Amino acid sequence: MTRALLVVLTLCLATSAHGADLPLTLDWAGPPPARALPVTGGLPLARGVLRDERELHLLAGGAELPLQTRTLAVWPDGSLKWVLLDFQTTAASLTLRWGVGPRALPAGIVARAEAGGVSLDTGALRLSVRGDGCGFVDELAAGGQPALSAGTRRLNVLDFLHTAAPADYTPQDRWLKQAQSDPSRIVVQSVSLEQAGPLHAVVLVTGVYRYALVGSTITGTEVRGDCPFRLRLHAYAGSSLLRVEHFFSYEGDGDHDFGHALSLRLPAPAGAATVRFVGAATAGAPGPLAGLYQPDAGSYQVWRSEGRALERLAGGRRFEGLMDVSGPGQALAVGVRGFWQQGAKSLHADLRDGLVCANLWAPEAPPLDFRRHAREKSVGEAGGPDVAQGTQPEPFAPRGDGPWRNYRLASKGVGKSHDLLFWLHDPALPESELRAGWRWLEHRPLLWAPPHHYAASLALGPYRERVATSFDDIEAALERPVDFWRQSREKFGWYGFWLYGNVAQSYNEYIPNGRWATDFGRWGWANGDSVGRLAYALMLQAVRKGERADFEFAESYLRHVHDVCSVHTPAWPENYSGNWVYVKGAAHRHDSWPWGDLYVGARGAHPVGAKIDYYLTGDGRAKDILDEITQLALRNPNGGAGDGPLGPNAQIFLYQWEATGDPVWLGRLRAELDGSELLKTAEGGWLVMMSAAFGIKDALDEYIDLTGDRAKAPLAASFAERCLPAQMKNHWTWGGYFRVYAAAYRFTGDAKYRRAIEDMLPRLREADAGSAATVLPPDQWPGLPGGPSVFVDGNIIRDIPFALAVLAEEGR
């Protein structure tokens, strides 16, 4: 009742004489740009507010902007739930208006699908991608200049080195003793116009990198060797900016197939003679070969070469900028998002052969290592040894055979996504605009409604947004661990190709040696599991506060979890055995390395964080994550290790239902809820907490809210009865029930559930009070050996906002 009133009140307040207005802010991560830049951002609307996205108008300073919209999710009544907006502006404040009739649809990009390929004309940029082409851009032209043509060049490259034995490569060396070069050959499988425009068009290219040797040592499955890739090319009306999303996954044998170079390339502009690296300062590099190499987060070097050896010209710490290669008629600027954070990376210009390269794995670096971190079971999160009283760790496969013989394929299916910018422009473009272009890539403009709008829309459930001077002690307990992590990322250097985005989870705990437990194994890198549904929690915090720092931290974490920690192969060797299973989309559990644990399950790939990211950004990669998990739920409902029924299945069916409006997904959701014995019978702490933490209980609550099916409300209440503070206050799972109580209170109105929240909050305050993040001032984080550990629980960060909504409604 109170919630409904809140929604109505919100709508009334937002309604003006023109219809309804929603004030928006545009966070440019700095001053607004001098020239209009493309913006893509998603917003929720409350149930019943609007049924037709064409009625949305966007105003800047009273003037209506050309606007492209796309419905991402709908409410059960068909009204709009999440809408994606595309527009271009220099403004920092905007107004979204509806209720004044349909808007005029803008003209813009002309797109054609033809002969297995796609061509686009934005008015400032023409590009074509062929079905039998290079797997990237086959022709690119801007400003009346001659087109850059791929010809027979390799412009999309993932090259490997194949060795006979893993001992051929010692960590941090450069060479492999007996390696054979295994260059990729592109096989394009599809080219499609995923989004036609008119302001923002997306070309989707899928295919595989094919090899002579990669994967040749894998036996027992046909899925080997070919490494899949997906490319999305984003073009914008009237703009020559070309944003590129790239994703690949690995189908090689970690012991034998080492990465040499991962690169997207374009032909250089005609007559290109100048190379400069435009960052905070600008460094020039005379050719004919020039580059900038960032091996890690600590340093970079600018080099040039005649083709015999690199000559170092300059250096710095972290390169934040674009490489710009200029000819007399036009210039091409190239950049990679997260360049220094995800090394080793480099940018190359070959003025002799006319080639510009963005190296996502730099060929300057040692080989990209896909091996496992240990060759023994019982080391880290991989099960116990056979001999209980043994004194040595036991090798998985001492003679190369046995039940764990495929342990060397631990990295099979690991993936990685990147965002890049290729920008054809006038050579006279000021450097300030190039820097603005880099900022646009690195820190995308974020479209924010007031935090209350998201909460009041109920599109992410009945939570309470961050309200200043309200529940400050509780809010601080949610924020401090995240701040602690953010600072630790920098202090300990949680960067690099395989690690950026992940967080270590246990500090000074168990063994208070002043170290994170990444050294030891199980409680090392969080991946998607042990600290809870952290991607969900972090994304929700970003929306609750409307702050860029929270969003970017959340996004880097969830990208890492769903890229590196997850399995993207359709054939995974279950428990390192010869039994190949479909767990594509599921994640490795926490360990001392992202792919260290043989346990692979859907719970680590809980989809709600990616869902929020997709609704906020419309990113193709986020959509792919959700589609991959959907296929997992359909093809292997078990989800790997029995995880699917714990919640990920129900959560992904909820997403598909709202994304498509198709009732078949509602049917699947119902079946998942009805089939859950844990919802009906779980007792004893762990099983109850797991059902709440992993998503099945949240899905039940959301189902009741969405459908109004009150017949299931007693089940929600009975679930809460099984975890009231009387039983759980002193149980180690105490933090897992705040949202359970909140839901039971909403569904029944029984005050005992609200009291349960109040009874359990002192446990949170107590845990927070003893945490290193609280005991120590930030300048002393993370603390000294022997000192306090940090208290962090992603499930609590996720769930408390729902409990606060209950308390706030009662004016507490």
Added chain:
Amino acid sequence: MKLWWHRPTGRWRAWVLLSLPWLGAAHGATLTGIDLALTVEPGGCGLVDKLTYQGADLLAAPAGFVGAGLTLAPAGDGSLDSLFGHRAAGELPARLTSVTAEGGRLVAIGAYTDGQISVPFRRTITAAPDDPLLIVEEETDYTALPLDRLVARHRLALPLVLPADAHERLLGLGGQTRAELFRMDQNDVRRTNQNLSDNRAYWPYWDLGGLIQRPGGYSLWKANHADTLALPLEEGQQSAGWADFSSLRSGLTLRRLDADRAAPYALTIDARAGWLALDLWPAAEPPIAGAALGRRMVRYALLPHETSWPVPYRCELPRERYLAMLRWLDEKAPGQQDSHLSFYAAARLGTGDIATIMDKERIQPSTVLRTFYHADAWRMGGLAKTILGIDVPRNQSQAAWEQVAQKMLDAIAKNGVPRH
């Protein structure tokens, strides 16, 4: 101790031993310093063939060990891709043509050569007059390298004498603000099972560890084996520039003395194969032309030490005082089954064994005390009363406890502990 202050004057205790002639061209030599003796054989490994400290061998080169070598890469053929090959183009081991020792200084002259290419070098090792310390100055003329060859790695490797018991092989690396200490074989610890998913599980081996310092940034890493991937330990801007290998009784620290201008360089320890290497040009860097390196001088120190504590990572208390403190904490009150150490510190540290705390884990005294006041303020307050004779509020902040702990350590350093 300012290691680089020592000059070749003062109380020399060095003397020269003639060794067997090598190829009729040169003689080996032994340089001695405070409690140490270093031997270089012209026909030996090319760096240090033997180092003894207090009568025990720290370094000893087995037959075939390459103590110094240049690994070459082919120069590019003019194309972009050819600049980034992953194949070596030959090894040039160091050959000494002259070794002399005189006045506390050993000079080794030779070349990195395969018989066709010859890159000359000159090495001067100076024994410090007052400390167990050797300072090495190494000058290499890379310009002698032909234009079609690049330096892929320039490695100086010390042949470690390994304790037979793998549990006694201890590694250390110097980061910017902390030392990274670990052991090759930690599976005997079995401290708290919560670290692992299975209560019969083990900690991993850490056979290798290393440091790479680039201009402006460094990273530390370790690896289970030579054929597994490297795991990062930390990153920063300027490392402390040292690596250490120790047994429970003694060890050797290698430290760059010109770290601020020497990058890139790398330090690597392989406690399975038995070497500690300083790479004057690390293999992780793109190969470089000899002309770009020019004629280059580098300086580093070899620091033998007692106990397992690396020289740059000092124990906060003199050893005897620390031992006394731990014994004092391990005393049981009449009628009690547990001591402070076994009841509280052991639960937090995972061990109450004094030798393990001091020599294997290398836990600082302040850490031992912190386990008390973090977990049990009353216990710590009682200890403070005993040591300092003052009453300490039990509910004070962590920062205030830190000050009390420091006073206790100062008092123990000065006066010892009660009844010891």
